Amino acid sequence: MGTTDNTGQSDFQPVFENRVRFAETDQQGIVFYGEYFTFQDEAVSQLFRDIDYDYDRMHEDGWQVHVANTELNYRNAAEFGDVIVNELRVAEIGTASFTVDYRAKRAADDQLLVDGSVTHVAVDLETERPTRVPDAFREGVTAFQGGLPDS
Amino acid sequence: MGTTDNTGQSDFQPVFENRVRFAETDQQGIVFYGEYFTFQDEAVSQLFRDIDYDYDRMHEDGWQVHVANTELNYRNAAEFGDVIVNELRVAEIGTASFTVDYRAKRAADDQLLVDGSVTHVAVDLETERPTRVPDAFREGVTAFQGGLPDS
Amino acid sequence: MGTTDNTGQSDFQPVFENRVRFAETDQQGIVFYGEYFTFQDEAVSQLFRDIDYDYDRMHEDGWQVHVANTELNYRNAAEFGDVIVNELRVAEIGTASFTVDYRAKRAADDQLLVDGSVTHVAVDLETERPTRVPDAFREGVTAFQGGLPDS
Amino acid sequence: MGTTDNTGQSDFQPVFENRVRFAETDQQGIVFYGEYFTFQDEAVSQLFRDIDYDYDRMHEDGWQVHVANTELNYRNAAEFGDVIVNELRVAEIGTASFTVDYRAKRAADDQLLVDGSVTHVAVDLETERPTRVPDAFREGVTAFQGGLPDS
Numbered sequence: 001m002g003t004t005d006n007t008g009q010s011d012f013q014p015v016f017e018n019r020v021r022f023a024e025t026d027q028q029g030i031v032f033y034g035e036y037f038t039f040q041d042e043a044v045s046q047l048f049r050d051i052d053y054d055y056d057r058m059h060e061d062g063w064q065v066h067v068a069n070t071e072l073n074y075r076n077a078a079e080f081g082d083v084i085v086n087e088l089r090v091a092e093i094g095t096a097s098f099t100v101d102y103r104a105k106r107a108a109d110d111q112l113l114v115d116g117s118v119t120h121v122a123v124d125l126e127t128e129r130p131t132r133v134p135d136a137f138r139e140g141v142t143a144f145q146g147g148l149p150d151s
Numbered sequence: 152m153g154t155t156d157n158t159g160q161s162d163f164q165p166v167f168e169n170r171v172r173f174a175e176t177d178q179q180g181i182v183f184y185g186e187y188f189t190f191q192d193e194a195v196s197q198l199f200r201d202i203d204y205d206y207d208r209m210h211e212d213g214w215q216v217h218v219a220n221t222e223l224n225y226r227n228a229a230e231f232g233d234v235i236v237n238e239l240r241v242a243e244i245g246t247a248s249f250t251v252d253y254r255a256k257r258a259a260d261d262q263l264l265v266d267g268s269v270t271h272v273a274v275d276l277e278t279e280r281p282t283r284v285p286d287a288f289r290e291g292v293t294a295f296q297g298g299l300p301d302s
Numbered sequence: 303m304g305t306t307d308n309t310g311q312s313d314f315q316p317v318f319e320n321r322v323r324f325a326e327t328d329q330q331g332i333v334f335y336g337e338y339f340t341f342q343d344e345a346v347s348q349l350f351r352d353i354d355y356d357y358d359r360m361h362e363d364g365w366q367v368h369v370a371n372t373e374l375n376y377r378n379a380a381e382f383g384d385v386i387v388n389e390l391r392v393a394e395i396g397t398a399s400f401t402v403d404y405r406a407k408r409a410a411d412d413q414l415l416v417d418g419s420v421t422h423v424a425v426d427l428e429t430e431r432p433t434r435v436p437d438a439f440r441e442g443v444t445a446f447q448g449g450l451p452d453s
Numbered sequence: 454m455g456t457t458d459n460t461g462q463s464d465f466q467p468v469f470e471n472r473v474r475f476a477e478t479d480q481q482g483i484v485f486y487g488e489y490f491t492f493q494d495e496a497v498s499q500l501f502r503d504i505d506y507d508y509d510r511m512h513e514d515g516w517q518v519h520v521a522n523t524e525l526n527y528r529n530a531a532e533f534g535d536v537i538v539n540e541l542r543v544a545e546i547g548t549a550s551f552t553v554d555y556r557a558k559r560a561a562d563d564q565l566l567v568d569g570s571v572t573h574v575a576v577d578l579e580t581e582r583p584t585r586v587p588d589a590f591r592e593g594v595t596a597f598q599g600g601l602p603d604s
Contacts, residue, residue, distance in 0.1 A: 021347075022183070023185055026173055026174060026178070027173070027178065027179075027231060028178075028517065030178075032174045032494075034494065037490060038325040038485075041486070042323050045323075045383075049383075054383070055383075068526065069524070072522070072524075073521065074519065080357070184369040185339030185340050185343065189336050189475075189476040191336075200534075206533070215330065232502075232507070232508075325479060327479050329480065329533060330480075332480075
């Protein structure tokens, strides 16, 4: 589905939309900054669904993922009722980890709200030690974004 | 520790305090109404700790709890930085369930913020069916509030 | 759009759907009970949008709403990834308050997850005292569900 | 109160503790990664209180803060009931922004859970444009950690 730009990076792809909930606002009248990590996480989960490799399949295959690092830059504030388009691309798949670039835009005016990334480590379900990201997962990502990121 | 009033109900007892977090406020500038259920839940969890019957011990004894019903009345609004005193009493222990009366007050002026209750059902860890609340738990509650509530 | 059953109550109407987020699960592997109040609140907010009387219009008309009471019964547990259909009907509109019956079902098997209600009080923006629910809001509800609930 | 190490950086100082709530765990049985940003934010808010320059005083002085960037590294997982010690130091105060280094440790075994930082931009309340961080705030930070960070 995806394409690759001339830096070797795939394009961002929208994976899900959510409308800002009242509970997600704070007394500044905007979405609390920590809430975007829930949106980021749902974007990654939707990627997993889109490549037919969700948490259930991970568990069947004996692994799961833990977040090792995450970062966000805040560009514009979202308000209650705003529809947010969450986009991502897999930036890198290493031996036992992968990094996803993530950004969120407001649907109404296409303004960038946040951008950043999250790195997940693949962990063996039994030993809880880092484990190799399976080939089937790598292939799913390749198909998703039209090319495997550098590892 | 507790005492019993002339209705046969024990007094409310403070079990934990929390300071309102910025993330818990909403754009009305007050604590979002759903947040109080997290406070209610922590009050119940602290009761479990206080009677030496926490979730780990439940699991060792083969059961856990599921919420069956909860209700809150909102009396006054709490704001960012307010310290909240969370109080409870066990209102009833049935065969396979128990109901806790809960209320929250603002420490600074002793104003009532919310009051209500939560009913937990005891569930067998394996069968996931309702199971009898163990005697040791009942005895812990009795010791906690100076008398066993009507069952 | 709505119809009225022979008890004088309107039918429940679906107002929005949400997919259970990973962050909404707890260590029991199900949606934390407090999260449903966020879903309940979004259902009510969507009702406001559907009748063209959202928070912005409330503010223009000089009022807002505060939750006075809420209650939920928990029937079945939802898990990560489940799609939830949130339904409601306005049960009663009083002078300065209204009560909404709410329920959530799992889309995949139509199982009831929770049911209950929430009562909002109309509050004057300036005085912060209870104020009459405006006629335009009442008329919006009437149109929404095919008849005005008893007041 | 603070001291400065030979890199010119002040020591981390504990500012508040919190016990992990049941609602903060996810189905992996650990604290959801996004929750730490709420803890980070409370650490910063407590710093503001400790230097007698809280949000109310900011508003009186015509400014507030918006998060511009945040990052966390995840070192160890916290579980339900764990007591977390939240520590910080102000790493840099620029003209219209400041960066706080943050870390969280488990009280029971002093294990590092997360570390990272958050950058706040000072924003004029009326114009919503970046504004100079007031001297009184800078002086509060200096007193807090025994020396002004490089700007």
